[in-house]
Amino acid sequence: MVTAELAVAIPAVVLVLALCLVAVGAAVDQIRCVDAARLAVRAAARGDTVAHVRALAAEAAPAGATVAVSARAGTVRVSVRARTRSWAGLPTWQVVAGAESPVEDAASAVAAAPDQGGRA
Numbered sequence: 819m820v821t822a823e824l825a826v827a828i829p830a831v832v833l834v835l836a837l838c839l840v841a842v843g844a845a846v847d848q849i850r851c852v853d854a855a856r857l858a859v860r861a862a863a864r865g866d867t868v869a870h871v872r873a874l875a876a877e878a879a880p881a882g883a884t885v886a887v888s889a890r891a892g893t894v895r896v897s898v899r900a901r902t903r904s905w906a907g908l909p910t911w912q913v914v915a916g917a918e919s920p921v922e923d924a925a926s927a928v929a930a931a932p933d934q935g936g937r938a
Contacts, residue, residue, distance in 0.1 A: 836908060844902040844911050847880045851898040851915035854878035854885070859917035862887060862894040871896065880913075893920050 858875035866874075868887050875885040875898055883900035897916040904910045 836906060840902070840905055840908045840910075843905070844913060847900055847902050848913040848915065850878060850880050851883065851900055851913050852917075854883065855896045855898045855915045855917040858885065858887070858896040858898075859894060859919045862889070862896060863919040863921055865922060889921065893918055 854875040854877075857878050858871045861874050862868075862871045871887050872885045875896060876883065879885065879898050880900040880902075883898050886897040886899075888895050888897075895916060895918040897914065899912060899914045901912055902910045
């Protein structure tokens with residue numbers, strides 16, 4: 819009787835553990851997207867070029883992330899999107915983070931030439 823119960827319980831426990839690991843990985847990717855967006859928006863607010871802003875975001879974001887930089891009315895916004903990694907065919911999620919900041923007075927490079935996004 820115990821053998822049959824173990825035969826059902828062990829795979830269920832392994833599946834729950836795998837789902838927990840995927841969820842932790844998604845949380846880590848979300849945090850990396852938030853960090854990348856915040857880092858990039860600070861650089862954009864200082865007046866760094868769009869290429870440099872995207873490079874900073876790509877360096878901090880998960881692999882394969884998409885970075886969009888836009889500016890309007892004295893503010894700059896950076897959005898970072900990424901798919902979580904999959905493990906053994908388990909589901910993936912898209913994680914998104916954005917940050918917005920006012921442009922500093924001397925900063926005009928990003929405001930003058932916004933980039934609408936691209937793959938990092």
